[in-house]
Amino acid sequence: MPAPTPITTSTSQPAQAFWCDPALPFVESRRASQSRACYKPHHHSSFSIGAVDGGHSVFTGAEAGLVRLSPGALVFVPAERVHACNPAPDSAWSYQMLHLDAGWLQALRAEYADPAAMANEPVRIVEDPARYRGFCQLNAQLFSQADAADKEASLVEFIGDLDTQQGLHIHAPDLPSQLAQRIRPALDCLRARPCANVPLTQLADLAGMSRYQTIRAFRKLTGLAPHAWQLNQRINLAKQLLRGQDGIAAVALQLGFADQAHFQRVFKAHTGVTPGCFRKGSSAKHPAVV
Known part of the structure; x- marks a missing residue:
């Protein structure tokens, strides 16, 4: 692309x-x-x-x-x-x-x-x-x-x-219980497909709301917009994989990043360190807390 x-x-x-x-x-x-x-x-x-x-x-x-x-x-x-x-x-x-x-x-x-x-x-x-x-x-x-x-x-x-x-009335459920019920199918989709590029329109269809309502409800329930939440899930998964034997480039590919540079940029933005530094800290006798 x-x-x-x-x-x-x-x-x-x-x-x-x-x-x-x-x-x-x-x-x-x-x-x-x-x-x-x-x-x-x-x-x-x-x-x-x-x-x-x-x-x-x-x-x-x-x-x-x-x-x-x-x-x-x-x-x-x-x-x-x-x-x-x-x-x-x-x-x-x-x-x-x-x-x-x-x-x-x-x-x-x-x-x-x-x-x-x-x-x-x-x-x-x-x-x-x-x-x-x-x-x-x-x-x-x-x-x-x-x-x-x-x-x-x-x-x-x-x-x-x-x-x-500007005065348009946009209704969305307000109670946490209602939000959780409406958003759960979208959350389950992202949990099951952490590396997939799930379109916002698909998540909105699963929630039965507009794209705007879905973003607002997602943010209210999780603190993040849908894709940001999914990206955080991928970084958490990356931490697990980096503790294994796969190379950093292989981890990036497995998680669906465009290339190793893209993976490194996103990983550092979330953790404050590069994947290589994280791997070294995780393999040390007293791993660094990240």
Whole structure:
């Protein structure tokens, strides 16, 4: 599978970076720093989320007319909505822009809301520090080497949280006993297949909930999103295997990691040490506690 593609252009012009990943064909992202580029009114076939990181810009396309945006502002633009966002006169600005496939977003929302509630959705401008930080964290994760499943879960959770904040009623069982009962089939699936790439949609079907509800319920019950929980299970299994005779590369392959470097990166992120260091500590007379 082709690797995710962060592309950075750095010349005498302002820096720009683009990200996309064949494993997540429904989302792509862009960053621009100190840009003075101006755009004519236009529209996208995708749902767009923009964030102002620095400087000021002027947005056209909102019901209120021209809107001056300051750092920390988020703009949500539905597909096919004509708009433009340009730096304030004689100045530069820095921004992030996320594009979501409109069909993917519609299908996601249909899992937890009445489609009629999203009809004729307006352009939304949000000035909320917590929401801006959340968007920045999401975009940073997209540009990172995190697994595609983790990126997808974070994106689904961000959209669901946003829709909840905007007034959509998304019902999910609240009592721990109800959560445990609904999530148990998904948990059992991940326990039985710790090395399999189980799609989020399959886990949601097993739980009888939307993808967003499944992530929220999983996190409430276990403290982790589904794929993160499964990855932790794989690392626990890796610790057992590393105490045996198989080589590190063989353990990585057995657990379904792309290669030894991928395994080492994930293992160290969870334990603070490399697989080799863990193996040495485990085979010592007084093993190190990891």
